[in-house]
Amino acid sequence: MDHPPPRGPARIDFQTDPSRYRHWKLSIDGAVATLAMDVDPAGGLFDGYELKLNSYDLGVDIELADAIQRLRFEHPEVRAVVLRSAKEGVFCAGANIRMLGRATHAHKVNFCKFTNETRLGIEDSSENSRQFYLAAVSGTAAGGGYELAVTAEHIMLIDDRRSGVSLPETPLLAVLPGTGGLTRLTDKRRVRRDRADVFCSTEEGVRGRRAVEWRVVDEVVPPSAWEATVRQRALEWAAKSDRPADAKGVALTPLDRTFTDDGVRYSLVRVEIDRAARRADITLRGPDAPPPADVAGIAAEGAQFWPLRLGRELDDALLHLRANEAEIGLLVFRTEGDPAAVLAYDALLERAAGDWLVREVRHYLKRVFKRVDMTSRSLIALIEPGSCFAGTLAEIAFAADRSVIFAGVRAGDNKPPATITLSPLNFGAYPMGNGLTRLQTRFLGEPQTLAAAQATAGTALDADAADAAGLVTFAYDETDWDDEVRIMLEERASFSPDALTGMEANLRFAGPETMETRIFGRLTAWQNWIFQRPNAVGDEGALKRYGSGIKPAYNPQRV
């Protein structure tokens, strides 16, 4: 029996703010913030399920992502964040199973990807913003609930002989912990693999002393000492932070955006959809004016500061396309503007790298570019006359599966010829999930090419020079451009979307494995496979039968 697709919002919106939260309570007391999960059971994004026991869906996670982002930008004074539950007896029961059972495959994959990005964002806050996350687990933290806790630097578990942590996906649901649970057990927590095996196949998980002994939590605390210890630990972590006590936060004001049938228009980003061609043209605009002189000027501009505004708009555009435009398989990136103006901003971002706000902006751009890397659509960069693929914006070209540069100028067009200019920010500010820069990844087998490219930093490279430096895939002049680009895009659109997703993901993340690449890679390879299999999603599968009391029927064949 096929379920009708669940009814949900016409468009999933990734923008929210604390006044609109339905599922989280954010409170701040000096250097310590508390992010308390209090999911509204009736607040699901789609019909047909209730978010009981602090279980979550994409809507809950959108709020979490928003809170994390705001804590970084709006609250420089916050040095430690305590993740906890506002509900008695449960920390978080993980992703809502009925939601997963009913959701389309594409929605599940997108949901898991976004939650993974959010979880990694929490770790990025601790590591790079020095805004340390602690998890105060009272009640059950099961599945995604434990995966949320395990993103923290320090996990505290109340020792009331009831509360525990578990990853019950395999025994209970016939799927995997999809948000990095398995990988973080072995890679982050360094849990012994045989213990991890027991942990992940025991529905009720572990609690008390054993949880500490197995390193799935950092400490257990008796209820009588709970509140005081949570406070104490938060203050201890806060003391390790270098965040400024006296800085003023930057309000992340609502985005300037307009949705139309065929795209979205932001102040600096334009998304134009050609549905027949299953293509979205995404144009990023460079700065109109020189950057502010100093960090005080950046703070004064706040959310309007060009790199931050551009990052937020691109981020939202990517999330919108992922969640709401599943059939748009091809993203074509362009830029417009003066490369020198972009480089002037890069120089400021580099000069003022020690400032807390600049640090936030740089790490945010890093995360947005990672979001580009993680977007399972074909990415093409068209580097045309009048464009500004310089420094930070050049990362878009390096993130693309292919980049094509226009050689020379068009007849009768007064736009300046296309160039690529590298800046110091291309060489360390924006690492990929594999820990390398996009150029390092690009030139894994050619260290000399990488060194030569680095030597050109600050110099505008025209089409021939960029081609010679290995920074673009093709260079075409006016004679060939229109046809070659058209054919490339049409050909791309004709391939199997599945094969393209797999091929691109394989080719994009060359080089070393990190916990992050393992998390996404394992998700892609295993979870997304399991999510397709009858043992999970068939009518007799575990996700469909969950809650009915009827046991799932498994096909015993090992694949």
Next chain:
Amino acid sequence: MPDGMQVDYNGLIPNNVGLNDDARVRKALETWHPGYIDWWKDMGPEGFQESLVYLRTAIGVDPKGWAKFDYVRMPEYKWGVLLAPAVEGRTIPFGAHKGEPAWQEVPGEYRAMLRRLIVIQGDTEPASVEQQRHLGATAPSLYDMRNLFQVNVEEGRHLWAMVYLLQKYFGKDGREEAEELLRRRSGNEDSPRMLGAFNEATPDWLSFFMFTYFTDRDGKMQLEALAQSGFDPLSRTCRFMLTEEAHHMFVGETGVARVLERTCAAMKEAGIADPNDIEAVRALGVIDLPTIQKKANLHFSLTLDLFGNEISTNAANAFNAGLKGRYREDKLTDDHQLTSDTYPVLRPRDGAIVEEQVPALSALNMRLRDDYVADAQAGVGRWNKVFEKAGINFRLTLPHVAFNRRIGEFSAIPADAQGRVLDAAGWEAVRDTLLPTEDDNHFVVSLMQPEHRAGRYASWIAAPKVGIDNKTGEFEYVKIHE
């Protein structure tokens, strides 16, 4: 002699499960035994451990002649492992495995679920002993004191029954859980018992009677459901426990009835017709009827929480797996699988309480709770006979199931005893008329003066019509040795 009707008293642990021939389990139980005795001495009845109590002890599992009565010092009580006789050729009565031979060993795939069911049941047994440990000091009579201790030693034996299952069938995990059962403490902040109602204090004897009437009746329902289990040792254990549990509810029902009788008699003697003339009634040294209603409201609502969420995946899984059935599953005439049935569940919707049909498997907690309410209602009817007989214009009623709930569908909404949904202010306005206030509790506690003379009863409770073991109410049920 396993499965025998007679209990083997030769070893340390009386049993009818052939413990002599099962060295592994015998060793496990003998290792656990000292910890149990320590627990009993620490957390069992306070005082009276040296007193001789006229207790019944099981000597067989034949329903006709299973018990003998004699004076016993409680720490020397013969706690043991007693299973109802095996039924030849028993099959799994319900769920996906219906009709297959009942399991004599734990099926691997259900081990965790089964262990959890047993641990939760097991945890309630010592919990109530802990909750009631101070009551001996204020017993209204030796008869009541003896009943209290009988309930206590049998709850202790029920712990033994669950611990036997854990140690025999659940290996190392089972032994650890058995130890944990001795470590948790009712009402302890750091180490509470697992279920909320078992962490509430039992501060006075009226609470004790209400607890044994209402909360032990939940125990009965749970045991009835587990007695249907396809895991045969659990079924047999619970069947025998039910014969003991019946006495606990008898203590509750007759205890409350005797309180009502005494209040009615005192009111009549004093010529008070209005049950709501609380001050006048209290001045007689008896408990006024509205306060008794409030106590009933409290214990009934706390007990309903023990049934868990009305719509429950765990309950569905346990039924489908053949581990926990419905109340009197064997008397029901449906397909015992319920995969296509529905069951009506009460839920709050937009400020009103509505009935929705939900898949029957998911609604098993609701169903067991409905059976419980019907069962509890019957005794309330018998209590009301006391008023009719005495000619007092009063009726005790059970509050609506939405009243004063902390678990399940109704935990989010305040409701009054009629099930009218209230706002926070509305609830504050009626709370003190529906639940015992500090003043009420203080008054009840003030009446709790011990009466340790044989045949004498405290001012607020009537003597029983008949005693225990065909003895009279004057019999010296406890020979107190302080």
